[in-house]
Amino acid sequence: MHPRRPEGFDGLGYRSAREEPGGFAAKPDLGHWVTTPPDIPGSRNLHWGEKTPQFAAGTPLVAAGLNEDPYLGGAGTNSEQINRFAGFGIGLASLFTENVLAHPCIVLRRQCQVNYHAKNYHLTPFTIINIMYSINKTQGPRALWKGMGSTFIVQGIALGAEGIISEFTPLPREISYKWNPRQIGGHLTLKALTCIIAMPFYSASLIETVQSEIIRDNPGILDCLKEGIGRAMGFGVPHSKRLLPLLALTFPTVLHGVLHYIISSAVQKLVLFFLKKENSSSFPAENSNSVQNMLDAYFPELIASFAASLCTDVMLYPLETVLHRLHIQGTRTIIDNTDLGYEVLPINTQYEGMRDCINSIKREEGMLGFYKGFGAVIVQYTLHVAVLQLTKVIYSTLLQNIS
Numbered sequence: 081m082h083p084r085r086p087e088g089f090d091g092l093g094y095r096s097a098r099e100e101p102g103g104f105a106a107k108p109d110l111g112h113w114v115t116t117p118p119d120i121p122g123s124r125n126l127h128w129g130e131k132t133p134q135f136a137a138g139t140p141l142v143a144a145g146l147n148e149d150p151y152l153g154g155a156g157t158n159s160e161q162i163n164r165f166a167g168f169g170i171g172l173a174s175l176f177t178e179n180v181l182a183h184p185c186i187v188l189r190r191q192c193q194v195n196y197h198a199k200n201y202h203l204t205p206f207t208i209i210n211i212m213y214s215i216n217k218t219q220g221p222r223a224l225w226k227g228m229g230s231t232f233i234v235q236g237i238a239l240g241a242e243g244i245i246s247e248f249t250p251l252p253r254e255i256s257y258k259w260n261p262r263q264i265g266g267h268l269t270l271k272a273l274t275c276i277i278a279m280p281f282y283s284a285s286l287i288e289t290v291q292s293e294i295i296r297d298n299p300g301i302l303d304c305l306k307e308g309i310g311r312a313m314g315f316g317v318p319h320s321k322r323l324l325p326l327l328a329l330t331f332p333t334v335l336h337g338v339l340h341y342i343i344s345s346a347v348q349k350l351v352l353f354f355l356k357k358e359n360s361s362s363f364p365a366e367n368s369n370s371v372q373n374m375l376d377a378y379f380p381e382l383i384a385s386f387a388a389s390l391c392t393d394v395m396l397y398p399l400e401t402v403l404h405r406l407h408i409q410g411t412r413t414i415i416d417n418t419d420l421g422y423e424v425l426p427i428n429t430q431y432e433g434m435r436d437c438i439n440s441i442k443r444e445e446g447m448l449g450f451y452k453g454f455g456a457v458i459v460q461y462t463l464h465v466a467v468l469q470l471t472k473v474i475y476s477t478l479l480q481n482i483s
Contacts (some may be wrong), residue, residue, distance in 0.1 A: 081125060084276060085246070094175055095450075098354055107271055109265040111393045115293070117289050119480070122382050129277070134335075137311075146391070152210055163346065164196070171469040173360070173467055173468070174385070174386075174444050174464075174467075174468060174471075175318055176467075177391070177463065177464050177467040177468070179232070179235050180310055181463060181467065182230070182463060182464065183225050183228045183231075184212060184225065185456040185457070185459050185460035185463070186231075186289065186460070187223075187224055187225070187226060187227065187289055187290070187458035188208055188211060188212060188215075188224075188453060188456045189410035189453040189454075189457060190286065190289050190290050190404055190453070191290045191416055191418055191453070192208075192400040192418050192436075192452040192453025192456070193400065193404045193405070193416060193452055193453050194290055194408045194427060195406050195415060195417075195425065195427075195452065196291060196427075196441075196444070196449075197417075197419075197425055198419055198448065198452060199419055200419050201448055201449070201451065201452045201454075202418065202452065202454070202456070203454050203455055203467075204455045204458070205455040205456075205458045205459045205462070206455070207455060208453070208455035208456045209455075209458060209459065210421075211421045212224065212420055212475075213421075214420070214421025214422060215416055215421050215422075217421075218421065218422045219292075219293045219294060219416075220293070221307040222293060223293035223416075224288060225294075226288060226291070226293060226296075227285060227286075227288035227289030227290075227291075229283035229286045229301055229304070229465055230284065230288045230289070230303075230304035231276075231285055231289070232283045232284070233281065233302075233304045233305065234280045234281050234282050234304070237277070237278050237281050238274050238277075238278040239273075241273070241274050241277040241278065241358070241373065242270060242271075242274045244401070245273055245274065246270055246315050247271055248278075249268040249270075250266065251266045251267065251269055251273075252266055252267050252270070252296055253267075253270065254267075255267050256304050258391035268338055268342075269343075269451065271280075271337060271338055271341050271410075272337070272338055273332045273336075273337070275333050275334045275336075275337035275411070276330060276334060279310040279326060279329060279330065279333045280309070280326060280405070281305065281307075281308035281409045283306060283307075283308070283311055283329075283408075284303070284305075284307035284308040284309075284311060284334070285303045285304050285308075286404060286407050286408060287307070287408065287411055287413050288303070289413065290408065290415050291414065292414050292415055292416045292418075292424045294416075294424055295424060295460065299438060312326065319410050319411055319412060320410045320411075320412055322409055322429070323409065323410025323468055324410060324431075324433070326434055328406075329406055329407060331434065332399070332402065332403050332434045333407075335398060335399070335404065336396060336399050336403050338477070339396060339399070340392050340396055343388075343391065343395060343396070344389065344391075345388070346389040347384075347387055347388040347391045347392070348384045348385060348388035349384075351383065351384040351387045351388070352380055352381065352384040353385060355384065356380060357382040358409050363444040374416060376436050379468075379472065382468060384466070386461070386464060386465070389461075390461050393457055393461075394457070397450070397451055397457070397479075398450035398451065401441070401449075401452065402434060402437050402441070405431065405441075406427060406431060406433075406434065407428075408427055408432075408436055409427065409429045411427070412426075412427075413426075413463070414427070415427060418453075421440050425452060439461075
């Protein structure tokens, strides 16, 4: 059986002989063989109006057209493997910085937020670094990485709950390009339900993160799950009468979670749009650096994700302070003294709800009371920028040496 496609058809469209001397032009009657490949499932270029790139990352594009086959020879395969390795490494470095290297900043930030006794608000990175040093000196480095395992558990529970709910309900996990208000509402409802399911485990993780290492026993890996289930079912470790029921925590938790998702998604898409527009305006020339082209292909998404996280944390910081104080109330948690770094303090707040918490902070601590520990955010994202730039320099050097 003879194939039904003409010779020289490579899936990207019918081409004539490969520009050899004496080659012939495409015949008009073979125009129906010209096809466009579908987008690759799982590809990351899922933005409206874009098409799947037909060249491997790192391959210079010739403005004259598709006259040369980028897949000829073994160099293309080598380049593709190097590019994949580089993309994986850059993404892994960003993930490591966000969830591991920046965890001490998250610990200090949460302790400052729930410490209504504090006289020093730590609005600058200099004072927060001093407290980090004092706590590390008196309690050891373990005190700055406490609760890190529970944060991963909460993220896993949220992702699992979102997947299960979207599988058994019509609520969409992703929004298509031809979206409508009903689809947006269903998607945000899914996010809200995910926040509600993860809420008791988030409370348990918050306690593990802010609890002082001085009075804390060696926690197990699954203590966050046990405490979260106990909080939801109303049994387990005894709490004081000031403990707010989960029903009273539902609204601030869902409000923070949904706003966090909306702001983060909007900023990420906006930054990515401008970065891609800027990259498309500077079309790579024939003698352009392929290594730089590869890095420019991976870094826009990382920069967009970084900008989205930064803007979201800054805009929602006051709401996060209120949320953490409500979650921690009545749990008999003892935190480190963030003014000195070598004493402990109990949490004995008596907020009746979200409105009472906002009014109390405004009245007793002033408007800056909502931003206690903000210096930790500055340290966290400065560290993130430094790691991203260092990773970019290292990979540029390695790839240039390899190529």
